[in-house]
Amino acid sequence: MGKENTTASSLDDLIEKAGGCAVIDGGFATQLETHGASINDPLWSALYLIKQPHLVKRVHLEYLEAGADILVTSSYQATIPGFLSRGLSIEEAESLLEKSVTLAVEARDKFWDAVKKVPGHNYNRALVAASIGSYGAYLADGSEYSGNYGPGVDLEKLKDFHRRRLQVLVESGPDLLAFETIPNKLEAQALVELLEEENIQIPSWICFSSVDGENAPSGESFKECLDIINKSGKVNAVGINCAPPQFVENLICYFKELTKKAIVVYPNSGEVWDGRAKKWLPSKCLGDGKFESFATRWRDSGAKLIGGCCRTTPSTIQAVSKVLKERS
Numbered sequence: 001m002g003k004e005n006t007t008a009s010s011l012d013d014l015i016e017k018a019g020g021c022a023v024i025d026g027g028f029a030t031q032l033e034t035h036g037a038s039i040n041d042p043l044w045s046a047l048y049l050i051k052q053p054h055l056v057k058r059v060h061l062e063y064l065e066a067g068a069d070i071l072v073t074s075s076y077q078a079t080i081p082g083f084l085s086r087g088l089s090i091e092e093a094e095s096l097l098e099k100s101v102t103l104a105v106e107a108r109d110k111f112w113d114a115v116k117k118v119p120g121h122n123y124n125r126a127l128v129a130a131s132i133g134s135y136g137a138y139l140a141d142g143s144e145y146s147g148n149y150g151p152g153v154d155l156e157k158l159k160d161f162h163r164r165r166l167q168v169l170v171e172s173g174p175d176l177l178a179f180e181t182i183p184n185k186l187e188a189q190a191l192v193e194l195l196e197e198e199n200i201q202i203p204s205w206i207c208f209s210s211v212d213g214e215n216a217p218s219g220e221s222f223k224e225c226l227d228i229i230n231k232s233g234k235v236n237a238v239g240i241n242c243a244p245p246q247f248v249e250n251l252i253c254y255f256k257e258l259t260k261k262a263i264v265v266y267p268n269s270g271e272v273w274d275g276r277a278k279k280w281l282p283s284k285c286l287g288d289g290k291f292e293s294f295a296t297r298w299r300d301s302g303a304k305l306i307g308g309c310c311r312t313t314p315s316t317i318q319a320v321s322k323v324l325k326e327r328s
């Protein structure tokens, strides 16, 4: 059993208000691209915090309209060293991290102020989850799907990498933290230790990627990874993001054997990321209708937080939201 959980209430409340299963938004970067964004860049979607912040907010609003209960911010690949390497100062880098949260909070407040006046509306006041991409996301070499960080990367290096960004994001006032595409056990350990050392008081989830449907990308078992997370009272939910949807139902059942924490799943469309070419390889991907029927099964298997990741769009989330909340 983990330590007593002191941070859960806002997330638990939302899950309850949403009828037992809350809807996460879909691929932020994907919807940016729908609007013509070009993100073949080491900063990936975070480039638009610099280039077109109003587009970041527009994408958040589109996911709210689609029925998302949780917005994941644009900070997945936003890091202080990443911004420094573009010639920005530390102050500018930290202010961009803060902006990633305020843009989502502003979108949430704007949407909620309008919708709460509409009689009979079927929306919840959304929560803002600050995205914290893995070290592999920062490396921008696709290693969030291999877990291979090389011999020079140890626990302290990973904690150093994550610490200041985590502090700045938390100070910016999100409702929760979303650790995304964690590919190995070492990084899970680093995050658990950091949440404790920084005495983080807001809820968080830790999501792993998976390329074989059974293990973390590093080949380490999810049992080893979840044993570490189970010991933390600061992690409220654990799950899978940006893996093929075909893997998810089995992984929910497996995770339910491994943890008492809430289970969170937001897979991608099933396409595969080519880290070298920095593009999605055409492959068998699912339409929104298929995603919708999967979502019902994921809920019935016990997932409490369901959404989409890369290559899913507001129309995917609208379909998921409709089926999970029986919106007409």
Ligand SMILES: C[S+](C)CC[C@H](N)C(=O)O
Binding pocket: 041, 042, 044, 077, 136, 137, 138, 139, 140, 141, 142, 144, 181, 242, 273, 275, 278, 310
């Ligand atoms: C979730 S992946 C598609 C994000 C982009 C990747 N870290 C890269 O920069 O290649």
Ligand SMILES: N[C@@H](CCS)C(=O)O
Binding pocket: 027, 028, 029, 030, 045, 072, 074, 075, 076, 077, 131, 180, 181, 242, 309, 310
């Ligand atoms: N939430 C991220 C993707 C994580 S794989 C984004 O779309 O920016």
Ligand SMILES: [Zn+2]
Binding pocket: 027, 241, 242, 268, 309, 310
């Ligand atoms: Zn993704």
